[in-house]
Amino acid sequence: MNLLRRYSRPSLTARTLAWTAAALGTLALANHLLAGRAERRHPPEGKFIEVDGVRLHYTDRGTGRPVVLLHGNMVTGDDFNTSGVADLLLQNHRVIIFDRPGFGHSERPRGRIWTASEQAGLLHEAFRQLGVERPVVVGHSWGAIVALAIAEGYPADTAGLVLLSGYYFPTLRPDVWTVGLGAIPVLGDILRYTISPIFGWLTMPLIKRALFSPARITERFSEEFSSAMALRPSQIRATAVDGALMIPSVLALQSRYETLPMPVTIIAGEGDKVVFKRSAERLHRSIPGSRLQVLNGTGHMLHHVAPGTVASAVAEVAERR
Template sequence: MAKRAERRHPPKGRFMTVDGVRLHYTDHGRGQPVLLIHGNAVSGEDYETSGLAARLRERHRVIIIDRPGFGHSERPRGRLWTAMEQAALLHQAMRQIAVERPIVVGHSWGAIVALSLAVQHPAETAGLVLLSGYYHWTLRPDVLLVVPGAMPVLGDLLRYTVSPLLGRLLMPLLKRGMFSPAPIPARFRSEYSDAMALRPSQIRATSSDGALMIPGALQLRGDYATLPMPVAILAGEGDKVVFAKRARQLHAEIPGSTLAVLPGVGHMVHHSAPAEVAAAIERIAAATLPSTEPAAMDHAA
């Protein structure tokens, strides 16, 4: 079933090998670079489905990378894929394809990776746009549900037997929870692949990231006040996955950051309010560009 899903949804971009990891990515457009980092349970294609990537390509070079284990990227065993580890890998990838000082956009779990990248390489991060992120430690009952899938041996057994079946049963509820109180967009309904998300390899990545969510936030908590780049924070007022008060708390901790809490919007901010997200990115771009912008080169993948 996993192989059939991959044949029906072939990769649309290129591949590069970074630190022994084969990553799938797309690289289109021209102008100031923007790196889009996706969240859990989806892949980089989510930014295409939302329409945000197309909006940004009108003025920017847009790079989207499937995080390790998601989409068509590998997730080698034997490494603890923390947010910091993933950020280090993406930083190496940016260097490999000659991307300098991108604006880094992260959604949900990808926001933790974006913050980790900025903490590790502040001088090489032009700005941050954080969407519906998990920034502070809180009790997460859902973590208990994903931990078994992340465990060696037991996780393998579950992923190749009952986990895909249970996942298919729960997927409608998961989708409603991601978007509520906003409706699920028609394009997401038609383009999101349950079969790709429920491959054993991606279930492993999703489970592992879920189990590492709390440690990721704990590791970052002392660095928020030191971020030197412009930061925009967006959240949905009705977000049932990560409550909007976490975005307000982060805004209070990052000097000079901006905050937009959008009414009638849930966790999938970039789907329900792509124009607002694109506008926030443009404001960060305007704050980071020098008065005379150098000529940009075309990049097509």
């Protein structure tokens, strides 16, 4: 009887697995509901365009010479509104801001490797559909890599570049391995629906301070940036995959930097701890005729601290095109 009773009870391992599965399922449901609430609180403010089967969210405002703004990782296209850069540019330019694939309200279909060049091709086709001719392309952080890919792939259609806090050459980056876990099929899916959002909420204050350091986080960013949008499972996946593809993307681009024919202005923060300023200095040496500005007292989010500098650089590049 004791033997039968022993085998009729669930083993400790089975009970542990059952409780773990239940906990993960509860977390997944909670994160799904939180993502839906975040999207309801931050509905799309622009329009949508379908390009090669991908639904992209964008805003298109103002008149004058076109300027396209491409955001970095974690944030959305609205980052350029929060920084004040878009408002300054709207005084004299047609300003087009995209949510890159997987960020904000743009889709990021599976089955494609979303390198910088892949994103560049998608956005170039969006330019064509929207009638955006020879824009000045402004890219921040990961968006700067995409801006370079646009310029390399479609030089005749690119009037100039303004590159902010970009990563331009392959280096050893421990953060790639951490972020890259979320890009692994199946494992990444489990993490982003369960543990990753919790970890993100716990570390977000430190991440924001690191992005702005040595400057303080601006009041407007504190008020308007949505951690809930950034920590949706869909955007965690986009952030993770972009992180994993950062080094391969610049490896594919770096040999052609010196051939870029358009005006290029590179702006870096003296205190940037995310991408050190030496990356910008090396890019400046690689692109003949490029201009470099290193801003004292600023970090990675320099466009929030010095939006007027960025707007002035865009105007200067637009005049040189």
